[in-house]
Structures are given as structure tokens and as C-alpha cells.
Amino acid sequence: MKRILLPTDFSDNAFNAITYAIKLFQKVTCEFYLLHTFTPAAHNFDGVIDTNVTANIFEIEQNAVNLNLKELEQKLQKQFNNTKHKFIAVSAYNMLIPEMKSLIKNEAIDLVVMGTKGATGAKEVFIGTHTMHAIKKLKCPVLAVPESYNFKRPKEVLFPTDYKLEKSNIYLELLRDICNLHSSKLHFLNAHYSSPLEEKQKRAKVFLDIFFIDNTHQFHIEKDEDLVQIIEAFQHKNKIDFLVMIHNKHTMLENLLFRPVINKMVYHTQVPFLVLPSKEKMEKM
Numbered sequence: 395m396k397r398i399l400l401p402t403d404f405s406d407n408a409f410n411a412i413t414y415a416i417k418l419f420q421k422v423t424c425e426f427y428l429l430h431t432f433t434p435a436a437h438n439f440d441g442v443i444d445t446n447v448t449a450n451i452f453e454i455e456q457n458a459v460n461l462n463l464k465e466l467e468q469k470l471q472k473q474f475n476n477t478k479h480k481f482i483a484v485s486a487y488n489m490l491i492p493e494m495k496s497l498i499k500n501e502a503i504d505l506v507v508m509g510t511k512g513a514t515g516a517k518e519v520f521i522g523t524h525t526m527h528a529i530k531k532l533k534c535p536v537l538a539v540p541e542s543y544n545f546k547r548p549k550e551v552l553f554p555t556d557y558k559l560e561k562s563n564i565y566l567e568l569l570r571d572i573c574n575l576h577s578s579k580l581h582f583l584n585a586h587y588s589s590p591l592e593e594k595q596k597r598a599k600v601f602l603d604i605f606f607i608d609n610t611h612q613f614h615i616e617k618d619e620d621l622v623q624i625i626e627a628f629q630h631k632n633k634i635d636f637l638v639m640i641h642n643k644h645t646m647l648e649n650l651l652f653r654p655v656i657n658k659m660v661y662h663t664q665v666p667f668l669v670l671p672s673k674e675k676m677e678k679m
Contacts, residue, residue, distance in 0.1 A: 395423045399497055399506045399534075401490060401524070402430055404462050411509035411539040414666065416474055418545070421575060427501065428466060429484045430459050431493045452487065459485040490524055491531050498534045505568060510538040510667075529641060529669045535565050538667045547576045548636030548666070554583045554625055557595035557602075559640055560673040566605060569638055569670070573609040580611040581632060585624055629665065638668040 398415055402408040415426070432455050463483035470481060486493045497503055508525045529536045551573060559566075573580055582602060584591075591599065599613070616624045628634065 395425065396504045397425045397427065397501055399427045399429060399494060399501075399503045401494065401506070401508055401528075402428060402463075402466065404430070404466065405509075407509035407511060407541045409466075410542060411507050412470070413473075414539045414543065414545050415505075415507040415537070416470065416476070416479065418548075418572070419479075419575070420476065421478070422571075423478045425480050425482060426470075427482050427484055427497060427503070428463055429486070429493065429497065430463060431486045431488050431490045432456070432459055433487065433489065456485060456487070491527055494528065494532060498532060503534055505535050505537060506532060507537045507539065509541060511541045533671055535568055535668060535670050538663075538669070540664055540666070543664075543666065546635050548572060548578050549576065550632055550634045551578045551580045551636045551638060552583060552625070552629060552632070552634040553580060553638045554585070554621070555602075555640065557584060557591060557598040558642075559598055561598065561601045561605075563640070563670065563673045565670040569668070570606060570609065572636075572668075573606070578609065578636070580606055580609055581614055581628070581634070582611065583614045583616065583625070583628055585616050585621055629663075635665050636668070637663055637665055638670065640670045640672050642672045 396419060398419070400408075400412045400415060402412065412426075412428075460483070463485060467481045467483055484497065488496075494506065498506070506528055508528060510525045525536070525538050529538070551569075553569070569580075572578065582599075603611070603613075614628070616628070625637070629637070
């Protein structure tokens with residue numbers, strides 16, 4: 395059974411991400427946690443907090459949230475009617491990221507699925523701030539689903555990698571599960587930077603070849619160019635419909651170089667984007 399966390403602000407964007415998750419794991423026994431967090435402002439009267447007013451506001455807000463969650467749960471049950479799926483509504487008086495961290499730890503969450511609106515026009519403005527924060531802060535895979543993306547089986551999956559991954563990364567199994575579910579073809583893409591692979595990288599490549607032996611997969615090498623442009627060109631040429639990358643916990647200097655890749659892919663990707671935390675990131679967070 396998989397446990398999947400679905401944060402929602404009750405927007406169309408969030409609902410679209412939720413429906414994608416439900417369809418992606420249609421054949422899998424799942425518990426879906428529908429989460430909404432809220433922090434109603436405390437009313438202040440003559441510089442003194444009116445605790446009675448604050449308590450009333452809290453109760454009104456909580457009742458409204460619970461009602462919306464119940465309506466969402468009923469809507470999903472009616473629309474999909476899948477006996478393999480169970481929905482659990484969670485409302486919390488908390489900030490989103492701390493509450494997600496708590497649920498991930500206490501409920502053994504396998505995956506977080508969130509919507510993202512990408513960039514506005516030509517400006518590099520990430521509207522889905524919560525999604526980016528989740529990718530950076532959570533010890534859990536995060537799947538970002540573009541706004542208004544219509545579900546399509548992930549038949550062609552792109553995995554850009556420098557082969558510096560750890561073989562013991564437990565989240566590679568999630569990717570293998572998705573590929574098994576949808577008979578996906580997995581494309582490993584390495585950008586060549588005028589130097590051969592080191593022995594550790596070669597061993598990692600062999601490991602991936604064996605780990606995904608039951609999944610159709612192919613290794614690709616591209617010339618030394620802008621990594622984001624390489625990924626986008628490869629996506630277009632090969633009709634990729636699902637993207638996955640590993641988010642490493644780098645040093646400050648390396649992070650300054652690496653961060654734009656993840657950021658830009660979340661800004662620009664037109665397909666669902668799965669970000670797996672590295673083992674190194676998990677241990678240092």
C-alpha cells in the first residue's frame with residue numbers, strides 16, 4: 395500500500411494535481427491524505443488580544459475547512475469510485491511545510507503530489523512557492539504537476555543524471571514502481587562535460603542498468619551545453635511525458651550552480667516532474 399500526501403488550497407490547480415495522482419496509482423492500494431492548513435489572524439483590540447474573538451474565528455475557519463475537505467472527499471469518491479483508494483482528510487492550524495513534515499514522519503508518507511503554475515510570461519517567477527519549498531525542505535519525493543495538465547500515462551520517462559547517485563537511495567524503488575505500473579520506457583540522460591565517467595559513476599550506471607532490468611530503458615549522452623536546454627530539447631524530440639531528477643544536498647558553491655536546474659525545470663516543464671531526495675540530502679537535513 396502507498397501513502398500519498400495531497401496538499402490542497404481547494405483551487406483548480408490543486409484539484410488537477412490530486413486527480414493526476416489518483417489516476418497515476420489507479421491500480422494500487424493507496425491511502426490519500428487530503429491536507430489543508432490554515433492560520434487565521436488573531437484579532438487585536440486596543441493592543442490586547444481578545445482570546446474569545448480569536449477562538450471564535452479559529453472555530454469558524456476550522457469548520458469551513460473541514461466542510462470543504464468533506465466535499466472534496468465526496469467529490470473524489472463519486473468521480474473515481476475506486477475501492478483500492480481511501481481518502482483521509484486532515485485540517486491543521488499550522489504552516490504548510492511543518493505540517494507536511496509531521497505527516498510524512500508520523501504516517502510514513504511515500505510521496506507528496508502538488509500542483510505548480512510555473513512561470514508567468516517571460517519572468518522567472520515561481521507562483522507555486524509551496525511546491526518549491528516542499529522540494530527543498532521535505533525528506534520525501536515530491537511530484538509537481540503542471541497546471542491544467544491532462545493525465546497521460548507516463549510511457550516515456552526522462553531521468554537526467556550525472557551518475558553520482560547512491561545505490562542505496564530507497565526512492566529509486568518508487569520510480570521503478572511507476573515504470574512497472576505503466577510499462578514505461580526510461581531514458582537516462584547524461585550531459586558530457588569533456589571528461590570520462592569516473593569509476594564510481596560507471597558503477598552507478600551499471601547499477602541502474604541492473605536495477606531497472608525488467609523495465610525498458612536506454613542510456614543517452616549529450617554534448618556539453620546548457621543542461622536545461624538539453625533536457626527541454628530531449629523532451630520535445632522524444633515526446634517525454636514524465637520527468638524525474640534527484641535533488642542533491644550540495645555544498646554552498648555547488649548549490650549555487652545546481653539550484654537553477656531544479657528551479658528552471660519546475661518553472662518550465664510541461665510534464666509532471668518527480669524530484670527524489672538524495673541519500674546525502676536525507677542524512678544532512
